[in-house]
Structures are given as structure tokens and as C-alpha cells.
Amino acid sequence: MTEKCKICLIRDMAEKADIYEYVKRTRAMLSDADRASDELYEERLDVCKECSSLLAGTCLKCGCYVEIRAALKSNGCPIKKW
Numbered sequence: 001m002t003e004k005c006k007i008c009l010i011r012d013m014a015e016k017a018d019i020y021e022y023v024k025r026t027r028a029m030l031s032d033a034d035r036a037s038d039e040l041y042e043e044r045l046d047v048c049k050e051c052s053s054l055l056a057g058t059c060l061k062c063g064c065y066v067e068i069r070a071a072l073k074s075n076g077c078p079i080k081k082w
């Protein structure tokens, strides 16, 4: 059986470039106090990319685009992976 690519993040999907622009704008609009640092953001996304609940940029546990959920410093993973 061939395992199908589940696709990871929005930024990896060319057909969703408009949504990724929205992700970047949303992240940029957050205040410095509210925005997760670049390092924290990437750490979170690395966890999501290895998670079986990630499908096409969306977390199947909460329904969020993980690139938006991870942007807010005070947010957390719904199953406490980060």
C-alpha cells in the first residue's frame, strides 16, 4: 500500500498561497507582546508537522490552521503537545 502525502503546512501548498498570505498578515498584526517569537513559532510548527492530527495545514483536534494557532503566544495545542 502506498502512503498518501498528508501535506503539512499551508506555506507548503502553492494552491493555498492566498490563505498563506492571510496567515502572514494575521501574524504580523499581532502585537509584539502577543506574538509568539519566530523561534517558538517554528518549534510549534515542527511539532505539528510530526503530528498525526495535522491534515492540509489544519489541526483535526481543533479545526484551526496551525500556522495561525501557533502565532499567538498564549495559545496551546489542544492535546498539549506544545
Ligand code: SF4
Binding pocket: 047, 048, 051, 052, 053, 054, 058, 059, 060, 061, 062, 066, 069, 076, 077, 078, 079, 080, 081, 082
Ligand atoms: S495543534 Fe497539537 S494536535 Fe493539532 S496538529 Fe499541532 S500538535 Fe497536533
